[in-house]
Amino acid sequence: xxxxxxxxxxxxxxxxxxxxxxKLLADFGAEIIKIERPGSGSATRSLxxxxxxxxxxxxxxxxxxxxxxxxxxxLDLSGANGRAALAQLLTRVDAVIDDHAPGWLADIGLDPAQxxxxxxxxxxxxxxxxxxxxxxxxxHAEDLNVMHSSGWAFHTPSASPPSSPPLKGPGRxxxxxxxxLDAALCxxxxxxxxxxxxxxxxxxxxxxxVLASRVDYVLGQMVAGDMDVSTSRTALDLFGPAGxxxxxxxxxxxxxxxxAHWDALRKxxxxxAWMDEFPERxxxxxxxxxxxxxxxxxxxxxxxxxxKETVSAQAQQLGLTLVPVNDVRDLHASxxxxxxxxxxxVQHPRLGHARYPTVPYQLSATPxxxxxxxxxxxxxxxxxxxxxxxxxR
Amino acid sequence: MSTTPRxxxxxxxxxxxxxxxxxxxxxxxxxxxxxxxxxxVESEGSLDVTRSFGVADINKAPGFRAVNPQKLSVxxxxxxxxxxxxxxxxxxxxxxxxxNLRPGAVKRLGLGYEAVAKVKPDIVYVSMGMYGxxxxxxxxxxxxxxxxxxxxxxxxxxHEGEPPAGMNIRYADSTFGTAAAYAATVALLHRRRxxxxxxxxxxxxxxxxxxxxxxxxxxxLDGSVPACDGNRHADMAPHNAYPCRDGEWLSIAVSSDAAxxxxxxxxxxxxxxxxxxxxxxxxxxEVELDRLIADWTIGHDASALAEQLQQCxxxxxxxxxxxxxxxxxxxxxxxxxxxxSDGEGGSRPxxxxxxxxxxxAEIRDGAPxxxxxxxxxxxxxxxxxxxxxxxxxAAGVTR
Numbered sequence: 001x002x003x004x005x006x007x008x009x010x011x012x013x014x015x016x017x018x019x020x021x022x023k024l025l026a027d028f029g030a031e032i033i034k035i036e037r038p039g040s041g042s043a044t045r046s047l048x049x050x051x052x053x054x055x056x057x058x059x060x061x062x063x064x065x066x067x068x069x070x071x072x073x074x075l076d077l078s079g080a081n082g083r084a085a086l087a088q089l090l091t092r093v094d095a096v097i098d099d100h101a102p103g104w105l106a107d108i109g110l111d112p113a114q115x116x117x118x119x120x121x122x123x124x125x126x127x128x129x130x131x132x133x134x135x136x137x138x139x140h141a142e143d144l145n146v147m148h149s150s151g152w153a154f155h156t157p158s159a160s161p162p163s164s165p166p167l168k169g170p171g172r173x174x175x176x177x178x179x180x181l182d183a184a185l186c187x188x189x190x191x192x193x194x195x196x197x198x199x200x201x202x203x204x205x206x207x208x209x210v211l212a213s214r215v216d217y218v219l220g221q222m223v224a225g226d227m228d229v230s231t232s233r234t235a236l237d238l239f240g241p242a243g244x245x246x247x248x249x250x251x252x253x254x255x256x257x258x259x260a261h262w263d264a265l266r267k268x269x270x271x272x273a274w275m276d277e278f279p280e281r282x283x284x285x286x287x288x289x290x291x292x293x294x295x296x297x298x299x300x301x302x303x304x305x306x307x308k309e310t311v312s313a314q315a316q317q318l319g320l321t322l323v324p325v326n327d328v329r330d331l332h333a334s335x336x337x338x339x340x341x342x343x344x345x346v347q348h349p350r351l352g353h354a355r356y357p358t359v360p361y362q363l364s365a366t367p368x369x370x371x372x373x374x375x376x377x378x379x380x381x382x383x384x385x386x387x388x389x390x391x392x393r
Numbered sequence: 394m395s396t397t398p399r400x401x402x403x404x405x406x407x408x409x410x411x412x413x414x415x416x417x418x419x420x421x422x423x424x425x426x427x428x429x430x431x432x433x434v435e436s437e438g439s440l441d442v443t444r445s446f447g448v449a450d451i452n453k454a455p456g457f458r459a460v461n462p463q464k465l466s467v468x469x470x471x472x473x474x475x476x477x478x479x480x481x482x483x484x485x486x487x488x489x490x491x492x493n494l495r496p497g498a499v500k501r502l503g504l505g506y507e508a509v510a511k512v513k514p515d516i517v518y519v520s521m522g523m524y525g526x527x528x529x530x531x532x533x534x535x536x537x538x539x540x541x542x543x544x545x546x547x548x549x550x551x552h553e554g555e556p557p558a559g560m561n562i563r564y565a566d567s568t569f570g571t572a573a574a575y576a577a578t579v580a581l582l583h584r585r586r587x588x589x590x591x592x593x594x595x596x597x598x599x600x601x602x603x604x605x606x607x608x609x610x611x612x613x614l615d616g617s618v619p620a621c622d623g624n625r626h627a628d629m630a631p632h633n634a635y636p637c638r639d640g641e642w643l644s645i646a647v648s649s650d651a652a653x654x655x656x657x658x659x660x661x662x663x664x665x666x667x668x669x670x671x672x673x674x675x676x677x678x679e680v681e682l683d684r685l686i687a688d689w690t691i692g693h694d695a696s697a698l699a700e701q702l703q704q705c706x707x708x709x710x711x712x713x714x715x716x717x718x719x720x721x722x723x724x725x726x727x728x729x730x731x732x733x734s735d736g737e738g739g740s741r742p743x744x745x746x747x748x749x750x751x752x753x754a755e756i757r758d759g760a761p762x763x764x765x766x767x768x769x770x771x772x773x774x775x776x777x778x779x780x781x782x783x784x785x786x787a788a789g790v791t792r
Contacts, residue, residue, distance in 0.1 A: 157558035209747035220459025360599030361576035
């Protein structure tokens with residue numbers, strides 16, 4: 001038995017955040033009934049990447065990734081029949097996950113404010129960009145906008161000149177994935193308490209807050225008045241010679257902040273003369289912009305002649321924190337990922353075979369596991385709706 | 394004192410932290426925000442650097458206080474055999490232990506999973522490492538930006554056609570901590586239903602890769618190797634940050650044809666709406682469209698323009714500086730920023746949880762002073778007599 005087997009969760013999500021949250025629960029054996037719009041299905045079915053040669057609602061690799069191990073039931077929630085089926089489903093599930101805009105849940109008859117009266121045992125979790133109380137001027141948001149309103153984009157990359165546009169961060173959906181982690185944490189915590197109390201609760205996750213809380217080490221100092229706030233693009237930065245440098249076969253990242261790192265670099269480079277020009281413990285005590293620039297120039301010239309993987313392994317042996325900047329090929333080829341079984345082989349009826357990335361935690365007694373490929377649109381409608389009719393008799 | 398019940402879903406759960414710096418403490422903080430009693434083991438001899446970094450008073454270290462609200466602190470020296478025994482005794486009264494010490498350190502100390510499970514068989518043991526505890530690269534260490542580089546994130550962050558610049562240097566630790574907190578909670582639920590504890594091995598690098606799972610998946614489907622893409626999005630255009638007055642920036646994401654028409658109208662250029670009516674046309678001309686939008690935004694106030702675009706249904710938001718963040722009224726209204734006790738009769742603002750929930754945990758205290766809860770832990774939890782406590786202190790075990 002896995003950790004969440006036996007729990008039944010209704011997923012009303014239509015976006016990456018809610019679907020990833022459902023997937024995190026499905027990996028531990030929860031039964032996820034995903035409600036999709038008849039015809040076009042979830043909005044993520046129309047988002048790339050698409051498998052070559054596959055058309056229509058089953059072509060999205062994004063949907064396939066986010067919805068492994070779930071059941072798909074098509075219901076038109078704008079109609080009376082759909083609403084009636086939803087009402088019945090709500091009496092048979094332990095939790096509900098949604099990521100529509102605030103107000104939508106009330107529109108379909110599941111008003112969060114009425115939850116404790118109407119569905120006292122239900123755990124209801126809503127992920128939205130700004131929370132249920134979002135003011136009108138924050139009504140519309142994509143992940144890009146939340147990366148900006150949370151402060152990450154303004155301060156990315158580190159050391160950005162003020163004239164260069166802020167960057168959104170990696171990929172398309174980091175904001176949604178982050179929000180899903182907090183949502184899954186809260187849902188499982190709520191189920192934990194419900195085991196004893198039998199009571200549900202409403203959980204209101206704000207993606208802006210999830211992202212802003214990820215920089216709590218700095219933001220907490222700022223809000224307490226311990227650190228200056230400013231309109232500077234570098235307000236979150238640490239200064240020093242750390243950074244990304246080109247190698248022969250890609251890029252490497254080097255971190256240097258302590259004498260041990262400097263000593264390790266000296267050993268690795270064979271005691272070069274240029275390092276003697278730096279005062280002792282300069283990284284901590286005399287880290288001037290001029291020295292940083294000088295140091296970076298020497299490191300850059302050296303790393304240009306190195307291969308990222310090899311030089312990183314040599315550096316790590318000496319205690320220097322140097323690592324390769326991996327691209328997706330490197331991840332698929334990683335010996336460490338292979339050892340931990342980070343990729344999982346999944347056979348999808350339309351998309352075929354692929355290695356799916358999994359999750360970063362290994363649980364010895366209840367490992368997370370992709371139990372089945374993502375469902376075809378409406379694949380489980382008949383069985384699920386028939387079981388409702390039967391139980392209604 | 395933080396030892397009276399605070400409610401919340403994890404009330405009654407006790408967590409012991411053998412953690413350093415940010416990622417491990419962040420995991421503990423999330424569990425504390427959900428109602429768990431979280432105790433940090435500290436000692437003068439191996440102080441967390443965030444306690445001492447750039448400050449004279451270790452009880453008022455800004456970095457430590459930022460990440461450790463609503464926790465308890467007990468002093469136990471892990472370099473002494475008696476200290477290790479004390480920790481093992483304490484673990485008998487705990488449900489979860491979180492460690493993010495250097496690779497192999499807990500084992501060398503006699504606090505590895507096997508040792509702990511011997512005294513507390515149903516413990517939920519969370520181990521956090523850059524690469525996890527085992528495997529060919531598990532000996533390697535690094536800091537947050539290393540996690541992002543190794544996990545595949547840094548390679549994607551940069552302006553189009555330029556070398557990677559990477560995410561802001563602060564990113565990674567807290568994401569890693571959240572993944573650990575989620576896994577711990579799953580294991581707690583399993584234990585509640587079966588009585589079985591377990592060992593959890595969390596990888597920082599993998600926690601990063603899971604933030605770009607779809608990009609990794611794309612490679613499997615079409616062999617593509619994504620590179621720096623500036624602010625581009627395969628399924629939306631325009632999608633970028635645009636310069637405004639006074640060095641401010643405005644993010645705009647056009648996610649539908651209707652939103653594009655609204656944006657073109659707002660710009661006073663309705664013919665653009667007709668010319669680039671579909672996503673395909675907008676993607677093919679996005680450099681030109683970005684230029685036109687930037688020409689329009691440059692003379693405007695970012696907040697005012699965001700509000701104007703929101704009114705007509707366009708997803709827009711000002712790019713928030715640190716001033717914007719701490720003065721955001723919405724974040725204060727929701728209790729994301731909130732006041733807690735500073736332990737000296739006053740109050741102090743903290744970064745609170747990113748969620749609200751019915752029957753949530755009360756969050757009332759700031760970060761603990763070093764050893765603030767020694768008496769509670771040694772006296773109430775372990776039942777040590779005052780004499781015994783004094784003897785331990787005199788021997789330096791509880792310094």
